[in-house]
Amino acid sequence: MSTSPAGEGPGDPADQLPDVAPRLRELRRDRRLTLEAAARRAGLSPAHLSRLETGRRQPSLPMLLGLARTYGTTVSDLLGEQPPERDPIVRAGRPEPVAADGWTYHQAGAAGRVMQPLRLDVPYGAQGDLVRVHPGEEWLYVLEGPLRLNLGDTVHLLGPGDSAHFDSLTPHRIAAAGPEGTELLFVHTLLRSSAAELCLGGGGHRR
Template sequence: MTPGPDTGPGPGPEGAAGTDEAADELPAVAPQLRELRRRAGLTLEAAAARARLSPAHLSRLETGRRQPSLPLLLGLARTYGTTVSELLGESPAVADPIVRAGGPGAREADGWTYWQAGGSGRGMQALRVHVPPPATAGRGPRGRGQGELIRVHPGEEWLYVLDGRLRLHLGEVEHLLEPGDSAHFDSLTPHRIGAASTGGADLLFVHTLLQSSLAGLCLGGTTTHTTTHHR
């Protein structure tokens, strides 16, 4: 959601209608906006340009003379690389940095199996993945295995082969990866992943697709369910 033009919340030269009430309701917004901008090393003009606001409008937000709407809060959070909760001065719960073995159950999709290897709700998502042998991979559109589907989407991906051999297509080039090999690539490069050994392949996989479900990844298929076994 992108903030709209600098229209202001109400009539008058400063959009004054409702401004005093807004300042009382959200007292932490103004100082947080100033602090986050300074922390990002941005001038008022540079931050306003990124947020698609006028410097005067952003200045009024930072001094508490104008109420930010929810779309504007979302846009400012993206500008400063933070969350609306931080803009409002809320203290987020500290996430547990440790993911224990035998924790979250395996999830499966068309023969692919996934185990959570990192914390949820972060900019990077980490998984441990078992890629099925080519003959047992789920069938996708037109009868092709899901590993043969070419994916293109925003983000970055990193993988490390633990066991077996992995076939990775990046653009027009095919790479054969052995245990210990890794790859790090831009997800806008057309790509597909599949096992190249009869026993399948096991890998660590890290991606930046925060909003994606397993079905949205370049790995397995279109349906998922949770199981209780672990690797």
């Protein structure tokens, strides 16, 4: 009776995976990585990665996770799964607004996109001296009321019709500049990073 190496028997889930070899080759070449460099990042030997790319070996699920991280993608992408179609329309009143730390957040775009648009209601004095620093970019447009925007050591006063676009690694603070509060449109890039959502100066909502 023939035997299979441990973890690669007929009943192993990896045996049921679709052929990922072409996608692995494509991703590595798109990232302009040599076989050696990609293997080192994924914690594999170049020979093992070569066998995966030529279809002579099937990756285990832990290997797929490591390769997805190496190439900056998802396991679903490696397996060729198509994401469901997103509805491009966000109707008024859906979803419900979310209140957090004094601010009210109205979602104005689809979840899971790189760009995350919101409409914000910012009362006067909300969130204290909270300063944010995180990867990405932010854009805002003042709809109503005066806004104070701290960027590094510079303070900007904005009114309705004014806008700002800045690198969010710059320490920044958004606050209403008058007792009537302020309302604004706000767009930020959603980046998955170990440094994301770093807040300086205390707790508060981390967007």
